[in-house]
Amino acid sequence: MPEQILEVTDVRKRFGDLAALGGVTLAVGAGELFGLLGPNGAGKTTLISILSGLTDADGGEVKLFGQPFNRAARDLRRLVGIGTQDLAIYPDLTPRENLRFFGKLYGLGGKSLESRVDAVLAEVGLTERANDRAGTFSGGMKRRLNLAAAVVHEPKLLFLDEPTTGVDPQSRNHIFRQVKALNAAGVTVIYTSHYMEEVQALCKRIAVLDGGKLLACDTLPNLLRTLDGRVRFTLAQPVAGFEERLAKVPGAKQVKALGGGIEVTTDSVPELLPVVMTLAGELGATVTAIDPREPTLERVFLHLTGRELRD
Amino acid sequence: MPILTLAAKDLRLLLRDARSAVILLVTPLVLILVLGMALGEGFGEKPDDRLRISVVNLDRGLSTKQPFPEKMWSEVVMDDLTATAGIRLELITDRAEAEKLVARNRRAAVIVFEPEFSERMNRCSFLSQATPPPINPFDRDGVRTAEVGLTLLKDQTQPVTASTIEQVAQVTLLRVLIPWMIGRAFERVGDDAFMESLAVKLKDAKPLPPAVLKELDPVVQKLLDALMRDPEFAAMMLKAVGFRDAGTIAGRSREFKEVVSQAFNNPKLMARVGRDIAFGEVMTPAVRAEVGPKVRDGVQEVLSNYDFKAKTWAGLNKDRARSANPDGVTEYRDTSGTGFLNRGAVRYQILVPSYTVMFAFFLVLSVGWLFVAERKHGTLARLRAAPLARGQILMGKLLPCLAVSLAQGFFLLAAGWALFGMTWGSRPDLLAAVVVCTSLAAVGLSVFVASIARTETQVAVYGTLLVLVLGGVSGSLMPRDLMPEKMKAASLATPHAWALDAYSQLLANPVPDAALIATACGVLAAFGAAFTALAWWRMDLE
Numbered sequence: 001m002p003e004q005i006l007e008v009t010d011v012r013k014r015f016g017d018l019a020a021l022g023g024v025t026l027a028v029g030a031g032e033l034f035g036l037l038g039p040n041g042a043g044k045t046t047l048i049s050i051l052s053g054l055t056d057a058d059g060g061e062v063k064l065f066g067q068p069f070n071r072a073a074r075d076l077r078r079l080v081g082i083g084t085q086d087l088a089i090y091p092d093l094t095p096r097e098n099l100r101f102f103g104k105l106y107g108l109g110g111k112s113l114e115s116r117v118d119a120v121l122a123e124v125g126l127t128e129r130a131n132d133r134a135g136t137f138s139g140g141m142k143r144r145l146n147l148a149a150a151v152v153h154e155p156k157l158l159f160l161d162e163p164t165t166g167v168d169p170q171s172r173n174h175i176f177r178q179v180k181a182l183n184a185a186g187v188t189v190i191y192t193s194h195y196m197e198e199v200q201a202l203c204k205r206i207a208v209l210d211g212g213k214l215l216a217c218d219t220l221p222n223l224l225r226t227l228d229g230r231v232r233f234t235l236a237q238p239v240a241g242f243e244e245r246l247a248k249v250p251g252a253k254q255v256k257a258l259g260g261g262i263e264v265t266t267d268s269v270p271e272l273l274p275v276v277m278t279l280a281g282e283l284g285a286t287v288t289a290i291d292p293r294e295p296t297l298e299r300v301f302l303h304l305t306g307r308e309l310r311d
Numbered sequence: 312m313p314i315l316t317l318a319a320k321d322l323r324l325l326l327r328d329a330r331s332a333v334i335l336l337v338t339p340l341v342l343i344l345v346l347g348m349a350l351g352e353g354f355g356e357k358p359d360d361r362l363r364i365s366v367v368n369l370d371r372g373l374s375t376k377q378p379f380p381e382k383m384w385s386e387v388v389m390d391d392l393t394a395t396a397g398i399r400l401e402l403i404t405d406r407a408e409a410e411k412l413v414a415r416n417r418r419a420a421v422i423v424f425e426p427e428f429s430e431r432m433n434r435c436s437f438l439s440q441a442t443p444p445p446i447n448p449f450d451r452d453g454v455r456t457a458e459v460g461l462t463l464l465k466d467q468t469q470p471v472t473a474s475t476i477e478q479v480a481q482v483t484l485l486r487v488l489i490p491w492m493i494g495r496a497f498e499r500v501g502d503d504a505f506m507e508s509l510a511v512k513l514k515d516a517k518p519l520p521p522a523v524l525k526e527l528d529p530v531v532q533k534l535l536d537a538l539m540r541d542p543e544f545a546a547m548m549l550k551a552v553g554f555r556d557a558g559t560i561a562g563r564s565r566e567f568k569e570v571v572s573q574a575f576n577n578p579k580l581m582a583r584v585g586r587d588i589a590f591g592e593v594m595t596p597a598v599r600a601e602v603g604p605k606v607r608d609g610v611q612e613v614l615s616n617y618d619f620k621a622k623t624w625a626g627l628n629k630d631r632a633r634s635a636n637p638d639g640v641t642e643y644r645d646t647s648g649t650g651f652l653n654r655g656a657v658r659y660q661i662l663v664p665s666y667t668v669m670f671a672f673f674l675v676l677s678v679g680w681l682f683v684a685e686r687k688h689g690t691l692a693r694l695r696a697a698p699l700a701r702g703q704i705l706m707g708k709l710l711p712c713l714a715v716s717l718a719q720g721f722f723l724l725a726a727g728w729a730l731f732g733m734t735w736g737s738r739p740d741l742l743a744a745v746v747v748c749t750s751l752a753a754v755g756l757s758v759f760v761a762s763i764a765r766t767e768t769q770v771a772v773y774g775t776l777l778v779l780v781l782g783g784v785s786g787s788l789m790p791r792d793l794m795p796e797k798m799k800a801a802s803l804a805t806p807h808a809w810a811l812d813a814y815s816q817l818l819a820n821p822v823p824d825a826a827l828i829a830t831a832c833g834v835l836a837a838f839g840a841a842f843t844a845l846a847w848w849r850m851d852l853e
Binding site for chain 1: 313316317320323324327328688689690692693694695696697698699700
């Protein structure tokens, strides 16, 4: 684990009778691209709000760069960028004016501000529209500007809360590229989404949050490893002794007959498949169909929460 | 500096908000323009319940000085008018202006003292003969105004008011003329001409009735008695008739007096004696000189409730004189303004500050919408995530709002000057102070409303309602002078009222009360501070 720049210990938050966060503990290391996964209402935005200093937790502790962090810690906020779930740009200002404004708020100024604004505009592909009012932009362009406003001051830690909500595929790819580029440049990114494939594609480590509780927090392979893979074979005709031989194959954990086929549970579908095909050849069995099912994040989520992510 | 960064951003947003520009700048100007053209010239004048009597004084006065009156007769009449409760006098410089005002229905009637007014008033007399020839000014309706050199210009479309003014003029003329004419007439009672005239009248009154002669007997007896005892008379007698006859007359004087008395008491005898004697023969010049003043005094004594010599109404009635009221006289000013916009009309001295004050508080809409937009666009949360203190965020909002409010205030006053010809009074420096303090109060209230309203609709409803109610209560929608005193006092609970009072001092008073303006500025700043404190307490940046 690299140096931890964010440590969250037993953070709790209530809104009236609703426990938005019920004691969340996690840590994020420097340079990580950390995914926070959960359905709507899971507590992701509340957690991001606390971690970015928008609101204080009712209990627990947040440390940023080793220092206690809350709304009063203004200096630490200079190190943090936030791309909020709702757009946070001024529609009556141009992108350039928006970025200048946010840059100045974080202490930038003069030529360095101007060059930084130009650079960020270029990164999000808005240079040509830099002097048009942001209110005239498409949803995707606004999202890109929102991201640009979050990073104009070159934060060390960047929170991106559902950054691709309502954007077109082109803008989504643009955002992906930029997030990867930022992370590659050393920016620690905490990325929340309820889009499984986004988190799976971007994040090396993922926390699964639901009902205000942290259900899992690990690397993607480790998360996937919590579930078995399955392979289904359909044979042209039954072959005596095939199931018994399969049960003895290394890696096969469970074998059972299902209609006209056989289902094998395994830790590693890729390792099991060639062994099964070899065995079929030896026994003269004709395999008419193979249906390999590896563990996915979605299945992990379903397994952890008991419901689909988009329920 | 983050505050300036925030302020510059909000200022830019406010300047790009066409809706705010229309509300804060265009609407008040349009309202001032429309009301300025629609309202009568009386709007903005200090309310005066007194009847306005407009006068053109062309009176040349008297060619020679005389003890009474010591001034022109027109001035005597005007003094009487101003001394009368409920009347104020408006002096118009020339007849042409007066005729124009009447022709344009702006005055129901105008009294014109013609050049010969004093001379003709001076000739008014009960006497039938005098030099110059006397004038009888009366007829059944009162005073024949044409006879005394007074013309009444009347607007035929305002007969009631014109008639009222005419009656006031009539009564005033009667109050001036009657004591003058009585006084002059009374001076004649008992004077030589009067007594001579009386003597002439009595000269033909023959015979002298026996009863009159009988009444003269005691006088004759006294005369005879005195003569007989007088040594000089005795000497005269002695010289005239000699010693013996003089002694005889003296010795028989008692019998002589008795015979004379008997004769005076003998009607038949007296009828014969008095047949050729007239009353007038008794009224010799010396008698007239002696009797005349006594006659006048006698009349005065008999009618002692009045002083016929006084020549003034109060004097005639032996009442306390009422002095003329200089405050009751004003010079006519053309308050209607000029041109299509009525530029320079007095009403703009009221309308411009009234709407400047009222629309200063319409800032609540702009500021409210600014806060709501900040929430709606998610940027308020973004600001909270930035390294900013709550106070910096609020100050960053306050400053641009104050700048806009100041710009609005100065713009409307400048537009008032440029478009409507209003004046800035004698103390533009204090005017600027009032603009600043009004803006402080307006910004405070605006931020307070913004701290309560969460949606654009709430801002529009709360803001508009608040501004209109405060405007109505404070007197922004009508001259504060028209408000009942209690309401006027109650309205001081609004910042508008203090601002309006300060503006009124500065724009309507030639010598503004600096202490009152300083107080108003202090109260406005206090309002601003209180509203801002409430906003600070109420403001939820979550």
